Amino acid sequence: MCGIIGAVLVEGVVSDLLLNGLKRLEYRGYDSVGVATVSGDQIHLKKDKGRIDEVHATLDLSAFPGSIGIGHTRWATHGLPARINAHPHTDCNNTIALVHNGIIENFLHLREVLKKRGHTFTSNTDTEIVAHLIEERLKEGCLFPAAVMRALRHVKGSFALTIVSADHPNTLIGVRKESPLVIGVSENGKFIASDAVAFIDYTRKVVYLHDWQMAVLEPHSLQVYDIKEGMPVDHEVQTIDWTSRQINKAGFKHHMLKEIYEQPYAIADALRTSLKYVEKFVDHIYTAENLFFVACGTSYHASLYASYIFPRIVKINAAAVIASEFSRQYESTLGESDVVIAISQSGETADTLEAVRSAKEEGARVLGVVNAMGSALTRISDSYIGQNSGPEIGVAATKTYTSQLAILSRLAIYAGIKNHNLSIMEGKRLLRKLHRVSYLVNLYIKRFNEEIEKITPDLCDKNSFCFLGRDVNYPTAAEAMLKMLEITYKPALAYPSGESKHGFLSMVEKGYPVIIFTPTDEAYEENLNTIMEMKARQGEVIAITDKQGKEAMRLSDRYIITPKTHPIFTPIVNAIPAQLLAYHTSVNLGLDPDFPRNLAKSVTVK
Known part of the structure; x- marks a missing residue:
């Protein structure tokens, strides 16, 4: 931008x-x-x-x-x-x-x-x-x-x-x-x-x-x-x-809301990077024995998403690692056959830079997904992809997150084609569906905003929240939790839906808010069971599901309908209602979502 x-x-x-x-x-x-x-x-x-x-x-x-x-x-x-x-x-x-x-x-x-x-x-x-x-x-x-x-x-x-x-x-x-x-x-x-x-x-x-x-x-x-x-x-x-x-702010009350509305264009721009650069990036992935996605904060949740889709699409070992813990976990086992993909909006995040420098010393190749061209990460990386998101003023990441998900999806598809795990026809079909996501977001974003604006006044007196999701939408739940923490200062939890019975269930009582991401994918039936578990303990369930999720709507107290897309790409769509939920809760609490207390846009110190 x-x-x-x-x-x-x-x-x-x-x-x-x-x-x-x-x-x-x-x-x-x-x-x-x-x-x-x-x-x-x-x-x-x-x-x-x-x-x-x-x-x-x-x-x-x-x-x-x-x-x-x-x-x-x-x-x-x-x-x-x-x-x-x-x-x-x-x-x-x-x-x-x-x-x-x-x-x-x-x-x-x-x-x-x-x-x-x-x-x-x-x-x-x-x-x-x-x-x-x-x-x-x-x-x-x-x-x-x-x-x-x-x-x-x-x-x-x-x-x-x-x-x-x-x-x-x-x-x-x-x-x-x-x-x-x-x-x-x-x-x-x-x-x-x-x-x-x-x-x-x-x-x-x-x-x-x-x-x-x-x-x-x-x-x-x-x-x-x-x-x-x-x-x-x-x-x-x-x-x-x-x-x-x-x-x-183009007429919006806050930069954060403006940037949420910019996401259809940011997602489309993220997918416009020249194929030449994508192929160069993929060449490194194709020859790797292990992939490590390294990041902090919101970018870590994008890494977590990548750790689900790369083994599935590319058939390669992949792990998401919090940057500040990377050296302690993996430094002693890294080698020349490993690739570390660092994800950072600013390209200057201190913990991420330390992790990639450590990886290079061990002989691993370093790739970057970054929004700020000319940043330290672009200089350290053997190859990098620009997000094309433009400046993001609001401290809480929105459009840079969905741009990262779009880029990682595209890279996974081309890597899958490269190693013949995907046929060319299958790859093209997935790419068409991926490029359609920006259109779907543009089609639904105003509806999301209007529906969530009606819900959030009732959430302001809640003491805490829990976000649930399975498979690729567990990272969505984690990102939704982070947004709520960042700009409302309300305690929040995020769990894989199947893990909720191992501890979290003790929190659920009458009126406790549980937000569950449940598209009609392979995990849909299991998510319905989770909703019933929450309702049996009188939890207040908000389901974020697509128009085919009739049973999820029936079982829940409230629901937000999302457009139907390929299951792998649902986290891109689902991120928007998650962001709006945190935004409107913050505004209803009388807070400034653009500049949350104690937080900075780019953390350049350890």
């Missing part, structure tokens, strides 16, 4: 506006920043690695000529945080400059094609290829807007792009597919950004671009086109009445 801003003014210099807008977008990304303006038939560009204030202090990002320009604050997905990878990016002739939020899935192929045509690249990003594609179309004689349209027909993936041309000093182009882009309209010009907070001081009149739409902005005009058809379309100007503070 990155922050984009652009503006074309009737009069005045645009650079201060761009700088102020970028500061308001820094929550979307903060590893590098850049600005480009057009003046005197030239593109003027400054960019560098670092946070906005750091780069501004060195380069003076407000010292630009011109009344048209674009700016970008970056969260790295392709290419480490570095000046060469910072946006804006240009074509070979420095006549096109653009900024991008999203992921170009086929950029490696397009890069090779363009290299053969004589194009020179200066970065390691996926973004730069778009500037060169537009350059190609302009060489063919296309006008600027048509060149952009035709170039993007070659691109697969997600994108919000804002583009300027030295040859068209009054035209700013914005394009959207699956990444947000909103236009601001005023008498003094036109604005475009990832988030209206960037230009709220200048106008509250906005136009929201839809997927596969392109906007052509000039000081006195705005045209919107359908990219596929190449035809103009009508656009609606709306007036927003939010404050800047509200807009930072």
